[in-house]
Every structure is written in structure tokens, then in C-alpha cells.
Amino acid sequence: MKQKVATIFGGTGFVGRQVVRELAAKGVLVKVATRVPERAYFLKPAGAVGQIVPWAVDYSDDESLSAAIKGSDYVVNCIGILFESGKKANFSKVHTELVSRIGGFCKAHNVERFVHISALGCDRYGSKYAKSKLAGEEAAQDAFEDVCILRPSIIFGEDDGFFNKFAEMSRYMPFLPLIGGGNTKFQPVYVGDVADAVIAALHRKDAKAQIFELGGPEVISFKDVYKKIFKYTGRERGLIVMPFMLAKLQALFMGVLPKPPLTCDQVESLKYDNVLGDDARGLKVLGIKPTAMDVILPTYLESYRQGGRFSELKEA
Numbered sequence: 132m133k134q135k136v137a138t139i140f141g142g143t144g145f146v147g148r149q150v151v152r153e154l155a156a157k158g159v160l161v162k163v164a165t166r167v168p169e170r171a172y173f174l175k176p177a178g179a180v181g182q183i184v185p186w187a188v189d190y191s192d193d194e195s196l197s198a199a200i201k202g203s204d205y206v207v208n209c210i211g212i213l214f215e216s217g218k219k220a221n222f223s224k225v226h227t228e229l230v231s232r233i234g235g236f237c238k239a240h241n242v243e244r245f246v247h248i249s250a251l252g253c254d255r256y257g258s259k260y261a262k263s264k265l266a267g268e269e270a271a272q273d274a275f276e277d278v279c280i281l282r283p284s285i286i287f288g289e290d291d292g293f294f295n296k297f298a299e300m301s302r303y304m305p306f307l308p309l310i311g312g313g314n315t316k317f318q319p320v321y322v323g324d325v326a327d328a329v330i331a332a333l334h335r336k337d338a339k340a341q342i343f344e345l346g347g348p349e350v351i352s353f354k355d356v357y358k359k360i361f362k363y364t365g366r367e368r369g370l371i372v373m374p375f376m377l378a379k380l381q382a383l384f385m386g387v388l389p390k391p392p393l394t395c396d397q398v399e400s401l402k403y404d405n406v407l408g409d410d411a412r413g414l415k416v417l418g419i420k421p422t423a424m425d426v427i428l429p430t431y432l433e434s435y436r437q438g439g440r441f442s443e444l445k446e447a
């Protein structure tokens with residue numbers, strides 16, 4: 132039987148690298164599409180010699196994009212940005228226009244399956260990020276009608292940008308901000324479960340032309356996120372309520388930084404709960420049992436303990 136070939140866009144990222152590893156473990160030949168091939172070198176040991184191929188793509192060039200897809204049976208798009216920077220990396224270009232072009236080349240090259248990672252709540256929220264993600268879903272569907280779309284809530288796992296960010300802040304800040312009162316609800320989902328969902332979406336017949344919402348087994352508030360971090364790092368901090376307006380003002384100043392830790396658009400997202408819809412089809416339909424946060428969080432948050440990973444855990 133011919134070995135399957137997959138192109139993973141954004142395969143160097145937090146979600147993409149997990150997808151690359153899982154596909155490699157299944158014997159698939161994986162092209163890790165990236166702007167900087169050196170960024171994908173660390174993934175090579177996850178496969179046999181020559182099985183994981185860093186693939187340079189110039190996204191401004193159609194030929195380069197087309198070559199990354201040509202010959203692949205599967206394409207997964209894990210590209211995303213959290214803030215805009217310059218003309219090339221704005222939400223509309225990355226989350227919408229690029230998705231349309233990737234979908235178009237999937238169609239042109241008769242790709243068997245195309246899976247696109249979107250974001251939970253993009254159909255409900257008013258942030259610029261969410262609107263561009265929703266437009267990206269429509270662009271993917273227009274270009275490739277059988278596209279399977281996955282909408283994860285906040286994703287956790289080693290290297291995540293959410294729990295790690297607040298755990299890092301708790302190291303040097305005596306008080307942490309409860310933006311908007313800290314009542315926004317999330318349904319964090321494990322990165323391994325998201326990757327499993329991608330694999331299921333690539334293989335299951337009933338995943339064609341479907342949208343799945345991915346959430347974990349627990350709904351927690353922003354305030355509870357801090358509590359979990361305090362529990363596993365053994366470092367308790369004061370919490371101060373920061374109204375949305377004040378958070379936006381702070382984000383306005385941070386916006387001048389090359390990698391702003393908070394943007395006005397992210398503050399806007401925090402006004403809406405990030406939980407699965409009542410009749411959402413999710414991990415269960417794809418045959419996946421969601422992993423609890425309490426199983427995974429201690430495995431990487433323990434490195435934030437005073438004295439490091441091997442120090443004794445103090446009660447927070």
C-alpha cells in the first residue's frame with residue numbers, strides 16, 4: 132500500500148507539532164510546512180529517517196504554497212496568530228485569505244482530506260480575531276467543500292501559551308489581574324486530544340464537511356485558572372479585579388511591544404464565555420475521551436515551583 136503523505140501548515144507550533152508526532156507514529160510521511168525550516172528540525176527524531184520533512188514555504192508565492200500541497204493525501208492547517216503585526220501578519224491575511232488559498236490548492240491537487248483548525252466561539256464573539264477565524268471557516272468551505280473544521284477552546288499542555296503565561300507572571304508579580312472580574316468561563320482541552328481529533332477527522336467518513344467543537348471535561352472560570360496554577364506551583368498570589376476598560380487601557384500601552392502579552396482584542400474576547408454550545412458535536416462523536424486538566428497540569432506547572440521541579444510542593 133502507498134505510504135500516505137500529509138502537509139501540516141504551522142506544524143512547528145504548539146498544536147501542529149503534536150499533530151506531526153501523531154501522524155508520524157501512524158507511519159505517515161509528514162511535510163512540516165514552515166516559513167523557517169530550521170524551526171522544524173526538532174521534530175525529525177519523532178519519525179524514522181526522512182519521514183518528517185521540514186518544508187520551506189513562502190506564503191506570498193502561489194507556486195511555493197502549491198508545491199507544499201502537491202502530492203499530499205492529507206492537509207492540516209494549524210496556522211494562527213494571536214495579535215497582528217504589520218501588513219503581512221494581520222488577522223484577515225493569515226486567518227482568512229491564506230486559508231482560502233490553502234483550500235484552493237487542496238482542491239486543485241485532489242487532496243483526500245483537509246482539516247482546518249479554527250477557534251471556539253468564532254461564530255459568537257465580536258473580537259477581530261474571532262471574526263477573521265469565522266471568515267476563515269467560510270473561506271475553507273468555499274474552497275474545499277469537504278473540509279473538516281475543528282474549533283478548540285483554550286488548549287493546555289506543555290508549551291501552551293495560556294497556563295504557562297500566568298504561571299510565569301505569578302513568579303514575579305505579587306498581584307495578578309482578574310480581568311472583568313475573572314468570571315469568564317473556559318473549557319480547556321488537552322493538546323493531545325486536539326491532535327487525536329485531527330487524526331480522527333482525517334480518517335473518519337462521518338467527519339467530512341463537519342464542524343466539531345473541542346472542549347475538555349471541566350468548565351472553569353478565569354479565577355479558577357489562577358487557583359489551579361497556585362495549586363500546582365505552590366505559589367499563591369493576590370488577585371485584583373481589573374475592569375475591562377482598564378484592561379483595555381493597559382493593553383493599549385502593551386500594544387507597542389513586539390510581542391504584546393495582552394491586546395485590546397484579547398480583552399474583548401474575555402467578555403464572552405469560551406465553552407461548548409448546547410448541541411455541539413465534539414470529542415465524544417470522534418471517539419475521544421477528553422483528558423482532565425488535573426492529570427496534565429502538574430506535569431509541567433511543577434517546573435514553576437519555588438526551587439524547581441524537584442522541590443517539595445508547598446500548600447498554596
Ligand SMILES: NC(=O)c1ccc[n+]([C@@H]2O[C@H](COP(=O)([O-])OP(=O)(O)OC[C@H]3O[C@@H](n4cnc5c(N)ncnc54)[C@H](OP(=O)(O)O)[C@@H]3O)[C@@H](O)[C@H]2O)c1
Nearest residue numbers: 141143144145146165166209210211220248250284285286
Ligand atoms: N493554543 C490555543 O489555546 C488555541 C485555542 C483555540 C484555537 N487555536 C488555533 O489553533 C491553531 C494552532 O494554534 P497554536 O497555539 O499551535 O499556534 P502557534 O503555536 O502560535 O503556532 C502557529 C503556527 O503558525 C505559523 N505562523 C504564524 N504566523 C504566520 C504567518 N504570518 N504566516 C504563516 N504562518 C504563520 C507558525 O509557523 P512557522 O513560524 O514555522 O512558519 C506557527 O507554527 C491556530 O489556528 C489557533 O488560532 C489555538
